[in-house]
Every structure is written in C-alpha cells, then in structure tokens.
Amino acid sequence: MVQSKLLPYAFFEGEFVPADQAKVSIATHALQYGTGVFGGIRGYLDRDGETINIFRLPDHARRLMQSARFLRAELPYDADRVAEIIVELVKRNAPTFDIYIRPFIYKADLELGPKLKGIRDELAIYMIPLQEYLPITHPIRLMVSSWRRVEDNIVPSRGKVSGAYINSALARDQAEECGFDDAIMLNAAGKVAEGSGANLFIVRGGALITTPVTADILEGITRRSLLEFARDLGIPIEEREIDRSELYICDEAFLCGTGVQIAPIGSIDGRPVGNGQIGPITARLQQVFFALVRGEESPYQHYLTRVKIEQPAGAR
Structure with a gap:
C-alpha cells in the first residue's frame, strides 16, 4: 500500500x-x-x-x-x-x-x-x-480476478473516471487477500483486459503482445511508449485479443503504467510465466525506459519536460 x-x-x-x-x-x-x-x-x-x-x-x-x-x-x-x-x-x-x-x-x-x-x-x-508502486526488480505474482473489467458503454474506460475505480479496488482487494500482488481483469467477452490499474503485455515466440484499445482498457501513455520502443528495437508487435489460457503459456508478461512503471510478472494463478524470472524483452524495455527518465542519453528525450529545481537559500 x-x-x-x-x-x-x-x-x-x-x-x-x-x-x-x-x-x-x-x-x-x-x-x-x-x-x-x-x-x-x-x-x-x-x-x-x-x-x-x-x-x-x-x-x-x-x-x-x-x-x-x-x-x-x-x-x-x-x-x-x-x-x-x-x-x-x-x-x-x-x-x-x-x-x-x-x-x-x-x-x-x-x-x-x-x-x-x-x-x-x-x-x-x-x-x-513515490518510488515503487509494485516491485520492478523482481517478478510479481498475479491472479485472474473474478471481477470483470467495467465495460466502455457502462463507464468510459478511455477516461480515468474516479467513480469507476471501485472496479479496480474490488479486484485488487481480492488478489491481495488471496496472497497475490495484483489482479488481471477480463472484460465482458471473457478476454484479457488489463491489470487492476495498469496495462498488460505478454510475450510469445519473441513477439510482444497487448490487448487493443477496444478491449475495455485505458489508453495508456506508458503502454503507447513501450510499443514505440519495441518497434524501434525491432521486436515484433501484436495488438489483439488475448485469451485467458495464453496467460498460462506465455514466455514473459509484465504490467505497465505511470504508477507500476514496468513490473515483471513471475506467475499467474500460481503458474510460472516462462522460467519465473524477468524475461529478456521485459528487461530490455525497462532499460530503455529508465535510461530515458533518469536523463541518460536517449533518442526519446523529447518526451521529457525537464524542470530545474532551485532550493531555497540556506537549504542543503
């Protein structure tokens, strides 16, 4: 918390x-x-x-x-x-x-x-x-929640509407009470949507896969950034529906968002994701992201608004 x-x-x-x-x-x-x-x-x-x-x-x-x-x-x-x-x-x-x-x-x-x-x-x-919201240096444990992701024609999923987050709270509470770090939510069609408050990626056969913006997900800014980074790295990308069963056979998985940053997933419903460790594609995307935001040399520096901090006189 x-x-x-x-x-x-x-x-x-x-x-x-x-x-x-x-x-x-x-x-x-x-x-x-x-x-x-x-x-x-x-x-x-x-x-x-x-x-x-x-x-x-x-x-x-x-x-x-x-x-x-x-x-x-x-x-x-x-x-x-x-x-x-x-x-x-x-x-x-x-x-x-x-x-x-x-x-x-x-x-x-x-x-x-x-x-x-x-x-x-x-x-x-x-x-x-704020430092880490979820761990980023070691894999987290997720479960598929019994709570479905709210549909766009019920509450707009493209907007961060405060009242809609009771949906996220119910799912995350359930996950934590069952001993997991967070939840994965399915949409009304039974397809994978996203985490309780973050977008979701999986990797299968070297391809980076994420659910489309029509799957009742938030149109995540971090999600969009990682898709760009992956394209520039030559990583194949698929934006498509993800079945629940694919979560159990994928090679890598991670959550992404402003809060969670890039949080690697080690297991889902008690089943290991790949070898249960941080996968190579996840690690590469983390490297690109954190080099950028820490001000290291990066082709994406135009995404930063740099604010010089001036301490009050006498401050240390």
Whole structure:
C-alpha cells in the first residue's frame, strides 16, 4: 500500500496554496457520486540531482482534458495551461526525489443528485514522493480476478473516471487477500483486459503482445511508449485479443503504467510465466525506459519536460 505525505504546495480553486488548505466539503458532488476524473504523472530525479524529468507531460495533460469531456466539464484551462501549472507547482515544491503528480478535475458544487450538466467544475493538483508502486526488480505474482473489467458503454474506460475505480479496488482487494500482488481483469467477452490499474503485455515466440484499445482498457501513455520502443528495437508487435489460457503459456508478461512503471510478472494463478524470472524483452524495455527518465542519453528525450529545481537559500 502506498501512503505518502503531500508535498507542501497544491493547486486548488485557481490558486497555489499550502496543501493542507486544499480541502472540500463532505457534500461535494464528486465525493458523493464519483464525478471526477484524474491523471497520474511521474517526475523522476535526473542523474544530475538537480532536475525533475516529467515523463510525457503534454500527453498526460491532453488525456486529462479528454477525460474531462466525459464529465461535460467546463474549465478556464486547456491542456497547455494545465501543463504550465504542473511545472510551476513542481518548482514551488522543489523536490529532490521522485514524485507522483495527481491532477484532478471534479464536480465541486454541493448539489444532490447524480448528473453532470450545470454543476461547477474545479481543477486540483497535488504531489507526493513515490518510488515503487509494485516491485520492478523482481517478478510479481498475479491472479485472474473474478471481477470483470467495467465495460466502455457502462463507464468510459478511455477516461480515468474516479467513480469507476471501485472496479479496480474490488479486484485488487481480492488478489491481495488471496496472497497475490495484483489482479488481471477480463472484460465482458471473457478476454484479457488489463491489470487492476495498469496495462498488460505478454510475450510469445519473441513477439510482444497487448490487448487493443477496444478491449475495455485505458489508453495508456506508458503502454503507447513501450510499443514505440519495441518497434524501434525491432521486436515484433501484436495488438489483439488475448485469451485467458495464453496467460498460462506465455514466455514473459509484465504490467505497465505511470504508477507500476514496468513490473515483471513471475506467475499467474500460481503458474510460472516462462522460467519465473524477468524475461529478456521485459528487461530490455525497462532499460530503455529508465535510461530515458533518469536523463541518460536517449533518442526519446523529447518526451521529457525537464524542470530545474532551485532550493531555497540556506537549504542543503
């Protein structure tokens, strides 16, 4: 379980404020009905120790605003402005460690009744320190959950809708109570969708395989990045439906996402994946990803928003 203290400053109701002052009423519409959307963005401490590298910030800001369209949200910000606010907030917090950035757009009025139109919208952003969400240096143990992934025509799976994450919580709780690290969820058609809060890849016969965006999955930014890296490495790629039985005979498997990064899977439902260790394709993709975000020489440096951190006078 990830628990971490908020960094000192947040963005709330149009202003930069101390994080402990960014509070809402218990009657807030989003709290009562789950009428919010959010993003998850990582900032990595560069190897120079003085820069935070935010991974694909413009893409995350655009996806946040795309998700907001499902809420019919009306805000005085576009994606570029959201990205600017995030950069300013990083500067104000001046972290010297890896961070997780959580922007949240929500229905802010104290109004009764589940609806969307005509309710005031707000943007809030906070940050926490974050290292590993799931292990990345050793394989994790997953199970196929009995909870199905929510369908796109029930709750939009392309948006990070806060209320939909009860679906993820039920699956992950079940997995942890059964002694696993996380869950794999099937969709209504009985095909593999994704993890409880991450996209899923498998490897068979040297090909990297992942479920299509039409399989009730989140259109993951890390997922899209790894597909690009794999193509450039000459790794064959298949985007197609994955049957449950394929999970038991694949050579490698891993979860990916902003939170989990690239988390290798060692077993599924108690059955070893390959030899149960981190596979060569998984390891190669990890190498490319972490070299990039740590500021090493990389052809993908255009995906980083580099924020120079200036410590207050007298700070060490």
